[in-house]
Amino acid sequence: MHNVETSGHNVRWSALVEQLEGRLDGLARAFTTRVREIPEYGESQVTVQEITETARETFRRLIRGLKGGDPTSQDGLLDFASDLGSKRARAGIPPESLTSAVRLDFSILWAELLEIAKPEDAMLLASRVDQVWKVVDEFATRTHTSYLTERVRMAQEESSIQREFIARLFNQSTPSLETSAQVASALGLNPDSRFALVAASGEPGAQLRSAVTHAGTARPRLFLHESGGNTYVFWPLPSVRTRGAASNNTLPAALSTVPCGYVSDVLGLRALPAAARTAETLAALLRPRDAGPLSADAAWARLARQNLQDAGLDLAAELEEALAECKGGERDRLLETVRNYLTTGNVTLTSEQLFCHRNTILNRLNRFQELTGIDLAVPVQAARLVVAWA
Structure with missing residues (x-):
């Protein structure tokens, strides 16, 4: 088989790559124009100037990578990709939009190569397409890996901060207006909204934790608090509720079969600690035949009997x-x-x-x-x- 990798081809390839280096501004402009057509980029906090400058630097490093064919040793290309992935994650760019943007690198770079190449370069380009793809793919892979890593770190950080604010709320018998406002801001909630809350311990408590984990960002959003061996979950109620509707209608499906104490209507974040104590009391009244949340409406007689027995009656x-x-x-x-x-x-x-x-x-x-x-x-x-x- 004829080997196209002759010294002449290597010289010609180097010449083409040198020409690419002289076209960095055009490559960056082409990328910026096309990436701004992706809605999330067009509306994001990433400025046009930053996109253009990043694109120019990306193509500069990719072209350097084409000279040696090894992205790991060319001008910090992969380190630059890692930094870019982290930046785009912090900017809130959705993963599918990042994928669309990174895919542009190869198409723009290859289109530029085709423009500067001559007809007699066809065999050379065919032999080098894998090299171009490898360099761009290595860059894209590292960008995505860094992006996902940063997203996980951000989620963990956000979750940790939210847990701290929730604990601050529940650690006060009657939270102040200032605390309520701070917690609401951290959780993205209206402090004066209505909420529902459930409480359980032991295995039912583990079921509540699992429900929150699997719910993710689904609506209604579930918030978790754990203290003293008890697990509490609360969530905001719809702003408009049907008068006389059954309280169980506010229960997320994931919680409907968990034996737990249930307070179906809590007015404002400041009332949640008191509601938690009520739910904890209701949870203590659960019986083996109870197959779901126990509300005060359903358990008022049990609650009254327990209080009378505690008083010696x-x-x-x-x-x-x-x-x-x-x-x-x-x-x-x-x-x-x-x-x-x-x-x-x-x-x-x-x-x-x-x-x-x-x-x-x-x-x-x-x-x-x-x-x-x-x-x-x-x-x-x-x-x-x-x-x-x-």
Whole structure:
């Protein structure tokens, strides 16, 4: 096979590369014109002057790389690529836009080579296309690697800063307006918005952390705080909410099956620490059969019972003592009737559900009142049973 890599070809190649060096300004202008057509570049904080100067330096180093064919040893080309990738990451250029911009290097450089070459250079160019591509590809690869590394570092730094501000918020019982404003600015939130919050520990807490990790930047954005073995997650609610809508409608899908304490509506960032304490209390009331978040609306009776027990009052024990004189199956019949009546609040519906005559239901309710002193027709007294049996 005929070898085109003769000394004459090497001399001619060097001459072409020398001509490229004399056209750096034109190469930079061509790159700037085309890269400004990429929307994210046209609207970015990277100025036209910076783009042009960077392009000129990029082509200068690429052309030097073409002389030796080894980017790692030519004029700091790869170090320059690393610095460029970091700069574009800090400038907020999206990755796909950076890819489009870097791809321009080869097309512009090759088009310039074709323009200065003569017809008899066709075989030479065909033999050198791999070399040109290798130099540009090495540059592009290093640029992208540095870009991604910087993006990861920036994300970690941002996350760390946000965690610090969130901790500052939750470490105060009642955060000041200044703290609230600072945290809101750091998180990109409105300090007066409404929020929802959940809390859990142990395995459910790990599930909350996993949900936040997998949610990423999806909406609504989830914010994480961990303290004292508890995991807290909060998120902003839509600015417009449907009146009377179920609170569970505000729950992100990733949290809907995690057993945790749930506060569905918190007014402002300053109220989040108090809401966290409420959610922590609700989480302590969870039972094995609970398969999702527990709100105050659903757990108010459990919460009341727990508070009464903490105060030394046990309504359930008092009821058991009052019903102790029941004989045979009377106790069970009374309890069944009362529980059904508490659910419906209607004697007729209760009689239908239990397949009893309406008078039978009334007699049982009267008997229950006789034994316990609780008149179910009086809401305040009926509430004692709801709490006792929570």
